[in-house]
Amino acid sequence: MELPAFAVDRVVEAALAEDLPWGDLTTDNLIPAGLTAAGEVRAKAEGVIAGLPVFERVFHRLDPRVRVELRCHDGAAVKPGDIVAVVTGPARSILRGERVALNFLQRLSGIATLTSNYVAAVSGLPCRVIDTRKTTPGLRLLEKYAVRMGGGANHRFGLSDGILIKDNHLALLRREGISLVAALAELRRRIPHGVRIQVEVESLAEAEEALAAGADALLFDNMPLDLLRQGVALARGRAITEASGGITLENVRAVAETGVDLISVGALTHSVRALDISLDFRV
Numbered sequence: 001m002e003l004p005a006f007a008v009d010r011v012v013e014a015a016l017a018e019d020l021p022w023g024d025l026t027t028d029n030l031i032p033a034g035l036t037a038a039g040e041v042r043a044k045a046e047g048v049i050a051g052l053p054v055f056e057r058v059f060h061r062l063d064p065r066v067r068v069e070l071r072c073h074d075g076a077a078v079k080p081g082d083i084v085a086v087v088t089g090p091a092r093s094i095l096r097g098e099r100v101a102l103n104f105l106q107r108l109s110g111i112a113t114l115t116s117n118y119v120a121a122v123s124g125l126p127c128r129v130i131d132t133r134k135t136t137p138g139l140r141l142l143e144k145y146a147v148r149m150g151g152g153a154n155h156r157f158g159l160s161d162g163i164l165i166k167d168n169h170l171a172l173l174r175r176e177g178i179s180l181v182a183a184l185a186e187l188r189r190r191i192p193h194g195v196r197i198q199v200e201v202e203s204l205a206e207a208e209e210a211l212a213a214g215a216d217a218l219l220f221d222n223m224p225l226d227l228l229r230q231g232v233a234l235a236r237g238r239a240i241t242e243a244s245g246g247i248t249l250e251n252v253r254a255v256a257e258t259g260v261d262l263i264s265v266g267a268l269t270h271s272v273r274a275l276d277i278s279l280d281f282r283v
Contacts, residue, residue, distance in 0.1 A: 003053055007141050012057050014138065015100045027095045037091040037281050039098075041105075043078040044276040048116045050074045050149035051108030052085065054142060058101040063093035075112070075149045084277065091281075098279050107139075108146040109275035115150025115268050121249055122256040122263070129252075130155045130262050132244070134270040143269045155264055163191065164219065166200045180213040188214070198242070207231045211238050220260070221245045229258040 043049070052074050059066040066089035071082075078084065084105075087094055118129045131147045132155055133140070144154045156162030165183070173183050180199070187197055198217035199210035204227060207218055211234070220231050222245035232241050242262040243255050255263055 047113035050112035050146040106274035111146035112150035119151040134266040
């Protein structure tokens, strides 16, 4: 899925309203109104670019006279010194949009870069690296897009488009004396026929219970490698398997080697480091 223009505009407008509630006090009183300028957007670190359409949209929403010439594309690998884009037009408008535009580009590129590192770490193995719902409020669509630009894949976008029965759901069901078999049977009756049911499990016994109840997918949460390997073998041919919890660049390949189908990594979006990118005027 590409980035819908209406969704990008909504986020961009909110960011500009936050940064420019009643103008730019410095620029508006210091820079002559008729001055034009050209600025180069350069990568200052190695990484993967994501968010160029959002970067461009910031300036277009501020001032249609600003022109953004893209020198690469989202998903492209860059190294320090590479020119990512050139921005030309009224100097005041470029200065007003610089920080907001860079904030989007740096964060989304940081997500794409980290995702690409995880994807590279499991290269050659039949599993996919996916994200979670641990995203910045209001930026989920953009952050999940950045994951895709880094070579990863998306888990559900929200609570409305997928079923995942987690530990707290299970705790409440047990408290009410409702078995997992009965719960899944009721779910099947209520939901559209094409929707998968995924169940979070923390032990082999819970995995077997979920499989017996007819779960389509299992989420193995914080499970040691030896048990995870057994759980994957137990579910083979019966359900999709996903590992989550405590996944790092150091251990992700070992997790993938258990044979799990998916590895979800919350860190892709919840604690990523922004990619260092600058915008400097030509003088």
